[in-house]
Amino acid sequence: MLIRLAYDIQFELPAETAMVALLNVHPSRTHDLLEPDELKTEPRLNVTSYFDSFGNRCVRFVAPQGHLRLSSSTLLQDSGEPDEANWAARQSAVGDLPNEILRYLLNSRYCEVDRLSSVAFELFGHTSPGWARVQEICNWVHNKVAFNYQHARPTKTAMDVFTERIGVCRDFQHLAITFCRAMNIPARYATGYLGDIGVPVRLPMDFSAWFEVWLDNRWWAFDARNNMPRIGRILMATGLDAADVALTTSFGQANLSYFFVVTEEEIPASQTAISELSIGQRL
């Protein structure tokens, strides 16, 4: 399956502003790219690329006062398979985890593992360790938290989600990540493209958030918001939580004026004459 990925994000900057963008496909998917994956800026800026401590590809630049447009379009080859499920995947004892995985058990900005530790044991202490426990956590969060764009706010933590029971996709994942860590299952936050491929009801194309857990010596994707295997989840970045992987971080004021995302199956021209485009807005 071929997936077209594109975005067009525009800002008004009241003053010169340094920015960092995590808008590239994750290095783990580089070999699937059929077209270059480069951030274009208008005006053309001196853009530097680097990898952060999580291995994400970041770009940085200093944008002048005025209008700024960030855009890209690329084509990626995908298996077309839904998220893998492996009910036999086992949870490692903490002592057997690789060194670099231990950090995914700790507190982070949006994931107060310490404050939700007792609650997690009460809710999930009786479940079977491993995949089943993570799935129980996803089920709980999915069933208990209502989705609502109007209740998004940048300071909402896992604790807030637990008490308010309402939020957007990132909020669902923060709560599930926190519960996993409290149960000694390494968990990290993931952002990327997630369109409507294979979903009966056609949803807007969008960036999205999900999370990954470490079982059987590798990372697996889970999604407490959708809580079902999805096709076409294209990873962009991972981190301890949303604080590490903002799509754009501006060190100064930056007013978003336009936001457009494409992520859809691209059918070769011989099969279809028109590619449908729709608009995705990510809060």
Next chain:
Amino acid sequence: MLIRLAYDIQFELPAETAMVALLNVHPSRTHDLLEPDELKTEPRLNVTSYFDSFGNRCVRFVAPQGHLRLSSSTLLQDSGEPDEANWAARQSAVGDLPNEILRYLLNSRYCEVDRLSSVAFELFGHTSPGWARVQEICNWVHNKVAFNYQHARPTKTAMDVFTERIGVCRDFQHLAITFCRAMNIPARYATGYLGDIGVPVRLPMDFSAWFEVWLDNRWWAFDARNNMPRIGRILMATGLDAADVALTTSFGQANLSYFFVVTEEEIPASQTAISELSIGQRL
């Protein structure tokens, strides 16, 4: 100057527990070591050493149920000079910071940069950028926050310190770090040994927390708790905040039963017959 560093930390473990310890001298001081700096465990355990994403030296092991003792003693050569001060040190524009320094401007577990951003601008927006601004931040925190061991708690954040105005050394540093980041000055948390060398009033030897800021292309030590240059600050670990550099992290219950720290000038035998020892307790 020679500084003797030693600790003896003991736990009762109700069950087998995986632990990580950041109890070594920081790699940046390795060349100053005159004796080996190795964690000893009783019982003797299989200990693995690694570096975390901040470059700290970590050791990990799985301790059996029962009594656990972690200890070490080493000797380090030190300049004997107080913390450097450089009022001419300039603050870089964010766009000029090295890639790996950018993370020290973001939110972290104990440092809610977003929530304290307006406050920081109101308090420090009028001060001169660079060293003077960091010093103003330290002065403010030092003058406004009272030290009190009885008000320590593991969930206390910079926001809590700002409103409660009371805390222990780590709390002072978290608030100062948050203010620095809000003013676009990279700041990180530091832990290490800090004794009473050169201090008129003899204080107990102890581990301590301070912080570092990035000015003129390097890190400089600041200490909003003591707010004066000190001799014998021996770095052990740095991180975004205290969440990254706990002296010991146990993945399971571990009840502290004994805690003893030595950090003092070692006078060669020809000069003094008796080495005074005192006890430091770190909350």
Next chain:
Amino acid sequence: MLIRLAYDIQFELPAETAMVALLNVHPSRTHDLLEPDELKTEPRLNVTSYFDSFGNRCVRFVAPQGHLRLSSSTLLQDSGEPDEANWAARQSAVGDLPNEILRYLLNSRYCEVDRLSSVAFELFGHTSPGWARVQEICNWVHNKVAFNYQHARPTKTAMDVFTERIGVCRDFQHLAITFCRAMNIPARYATGYLGDIGVPVRLPMDFSAWFEVWLDNRWWAFDARNNMPRIGRILMATGLDAADVALTTSFGQANLSYFFVVTEEEIPASQTAISELSIGQRL
């Protein structure tokens, strides 16, 4: 001046639900009523009226499952004068306050006087006591906090407003009330009608929140949201903060389906043929 007051509030109730409504004009304005001020319910319910501990007139009833409509229309005589200002109004020493006024100095659900006490002294300790100090507090809140309906949430406290600097009318008042109490000025929360009478730009008619402070042995209205004297502020209820004076409290689920408020000058028929009506929505 004659002011027409009316509302039409509708709910869908999934089950029988007890409700309390504070939808009457405040007892202090009863003598200004030219028409009865009675809550009508559809279906017709057995409605009981009582006064709460703040002296507000409350009605309570048990509504059956299904559609519920609460409505009223009344006419009130008003001076047509803007809010009084009295720069000479003095602040009493706490020891001279009447017994029943002391409670308005304490912490309450949305007003963390203890947590914002140091901040209040730093910001307003240098101002002249009395009216000028309250006005300085209103100016600060008005200038520092941005109004935005999309950032309303029922759990937002004065502390949250202080850090987020964004909110709706009740949020402005909670922060100002908290600062006043921290400075030992009794302050209470007020809700009522506030239309656009005398305001150049025509705003929607609405319920609104403001606050009152005790100076010179009486209560005076202040409004940190609008921060200017207004005409036609018709008081409905007062309390320590918004927790005490919800327009409606339902002890069970109640889904708001319609909300309409009228508060406007009524011109006698001889003067105008058509009464303009507009719609007000209160979050």
Next chain:
Amino acid sequence: MLIRLAYDIQFELPAETAMVALLNVHPSRTHDLLEPDELKTEPRLNVTSYFDSFGNRCVRFVAPQGHLRLSSSTLLQDSGEPDEANWAARQSAVGDLPNEILRYLLNSRYCEVDRLSSVAFELFGHTSPGWARVQEICNWVHNKVAFNYQHARPTKTAMDVFTERIGVCRDFQHLAITFCRAMNIPARYATGYLGDIGVPVRLPMDFSAWFEVWLDNRWWAFDARNNMPRIGRILMATGLDAADVALTTSFGQANLSYFFVVTEEEIPASQTAISELSIGQRL
């Protein structure tokens, strides 16, 4: 049974300070007093007595700079019976509650009913309404929260207790009160004397906190901290939570220098020659 009640509380005041004290026996126990119950002040001050909106007897005065001593000793007749238990006591529908009881269902400073509402339904929704449900709530809080004087802090709310699982007596009651209100059971905070009468292990005499719930048309004492019927609970004041019933509130700095409480059975002289005295400290 005769119970001797006495206290001796001393402060150092850096400046003249207005104070309010809730240090009298509750009006509901006035008829049991065998000696006058009057607050004595040293120096002698002009003390005014009044009743607050909860019906508590309050005294207020303005104390000069310097040393302040508040003391009292009185004798009270008590049934000597332990707290009543009535497993048949039923919970009223909200619609049947008396008007003045409705306020005890709402949010208050330390009791975030809104934030803990979902949790309460998950934990207690399956229990039998009425006495059994309140007892289940007490059992849960008693079993899940550890008592520890060192974790007291004045800003700790029910939410904090739920996540930290540690606290002092007031913290236990705040969490239990919040759960009760979330389940539509009116609950209020109570303070008073609670000694060691009838308790096998002799505990220090002390003021204490418990709570009361409204069942079968009256208030009943519950105590999530001790969670067993006790003898000699002498009520002083009730309120929504601890914010309403501080033993002393000073509007200015007041440094506690001495604290002593007596509450013990007084054996007539013919029976015993020596009255044992012990010391109670309330944090």
